[in-house]
Structure formats: C-alpha cells, structure tokens
Amino acid sequence: MHLGNLERAIMESLWRHPDGMFAQDVAAGLPSRPAITTVLTVLVRLSRKGMVSRERVGRAHLYKAVVEKDAVVAEAMRAALDEASDIEAAVQRFVGTVSPEVAAALREALGARGETPS
Known part of the structure; x- marks a missing residue:
C-alpha cells in the first residue's frame, strides 16, 4: 500500500x-x-x-x-523492513531511535504474540 x-x-x-x-x-x-x-x-x-x-x-x-491510518502506517513499516538488506541491523537502528512510549508499545505487542525480547 x-x-x-x-x-x-x-x-x-x-x-x-x-x-x-x-x-x-x-x-x-x-x-x-x-x-x-x-x-x-x-x-x-x-x-x-x-x-x-x-x-x-x-x-x-x-x-x-475505508482503511484505517494505523493499517497504512503498519504496512509502510513492514514494507520498509522488507527493503532492508540486514533486517536485524535495521530493527536495532529503529529501536534505538524510538521514544520510551514506542519502545513500551513494541514490548507489549511482542508480549501479546507470546514473544519476549532476549
């Protein structure tokens, strides 16, 4: 999208x-x-x-x-990660730039999937 x-x-x-x-x-x-x-x-x-x-x-x-803004933003984030040649490095750099609120939201989302950061 x-x-x-x-x-x-x-x-x-x-x-x-x-x-x-x-x-x-x-x-x-x-x-x-x-x-x-x-x-x-x-x-x-x-x-x-x-x-x-x-x-x-x-x-x-x-x-x-008819599509929510959050869905479009999420799709753009996924598409951007798909473009990364080193997804782990891209995610690490992204996480290093987010606010504490966004970091908490990421932890919560991963927890809801049953995944915990190592």
Whole structure:
C-alpha cells in the first residue's frame, strides 16, 4: 500500500473527515492546490486500491477512507523492513531511535504474540 505524496495528503484529509468529503473540498484543503481533475484521478485510483469508498450524492461523489491510518502506517513499516538488506541491523537502528512510549508499545505487542525480547 505505498502512497505517493498526493495520495498520502488526500488520505490524511479523508482520515480527518470520517463522514466523507467531496473532491472539491479535498482539493481546496490541500496545500499544493492541485487541479480538481488531478484530485478526482487520485481519488478514483485510491478507490480502485480499496482504500476509499465513493458514494453518489446528487451529481457528485462523497469519498470516505475505508482503511484505517494505523493499517497504512503498519504496512509502510513492514514494507520498509522488507527493503532492508540486514533486517536485524535495521530493527536495532529503529529501536534505538524510538521514544520510551514506542519502545513500551513494541514490548507489549511482542508480549501479546507470546514473544519476549532476549
């Protein structure tokens, strides 16, 4: 589920508006001010990827995020680790940069899987 910059910005808008948004509102809220046709193209692409739903309301479509932000972040983290040539080194470096809160969350998640750090 790799997202490009514009896809990510659009998803961020939709995550902030769980009741949905019209393409025109999405475009107006983006800092880069892309053309409405560009936003519509990206919304259709996100819909085909299964990340966004679209419901006809009058002559327009209402777009809603159907995947949670946490799921997209988790997938990005997994994909980044898949790119590592030395996964152990990558994980060690990552763990060395996280806050105590994130470290606690990692310990809790591993504990829930029945795994304990050695």
